[in-house]
Amino acid sequence: MNRKNSNSQSVFENPFVKTLSVAVFMGIFLVDMGLGLFQIFSTKTSPLPSSLVLLIFAVTFIAGMVFYERNGLDTFSSLFGGALAGFGFSFVFVSLVGGVQFALGGGISALGWGQVISAVAGSMIVSIIMLKVLFYKLQNHFY
Template identity: 75%
Template sequence: MFENPFVRTLTIAALMGIFLVDMGLGLFEIFSSRSSPLPTAFVLMIFAVMFIGGMVFYEKQGLNTVSSLVAGAFAGFGLSFVFVTLVGGVQFALGGGISVLGWEQVISAVAACMIAGIIMIKVLSHKLENHFY
């Protein structure tokens, strides 16, 4: 099924669109409720695990200790942010928030994010074409 390039690209685009809209709804939920959808201890645990994983990954890639610490901190912060906004988006959707916004706007946002996601993938793949990681 995923050997067909059209189906593979459409699936990736749809997943990216849903992912990005869910993050946006999560940000909306966090700013409207002025609280995190997850307990602080859980967010800190996610950050710690991602920080350590990122630090070890970047050390294995050849970065020095200070650079790998900084890169691990950015990775931990970024992935914690993504996880918290995703959970917030799911809570917003399950709490009836999509019906308040309207399905047409949510579907339009998914479509726009699908287009933006594919453009990002194509640009990144073109930029990284000559690099071997």
């Protein structure tokens, strides 16, 4: 790759673009999860078959257990960590699928685009604050 100006910065290396893209992604992600939970509680049904949710839990449970075991945790702690990872990932995945189904089924039009865009904007602000606080806390503990 030849560049005429080797000192120029790529768009994706710009800290503003990085932060903005992370904020937009996380905002949409959080709103989609919220819409999925709305869909699940309003219909009282899961957007995925129980067998698929159990399979997702099992795979994530095993991967989490092996990960924690390889990082030095004892057997009970790695089982607990794997179960927590499996439950968390299954919850996130099911709510994301529910949010996509809600959006494709015309649910966003029923709620109103103004409310959804406001929710994304609020989620963007909250997600960046959470990331900055988390980065600050981790920076003080890990050198």
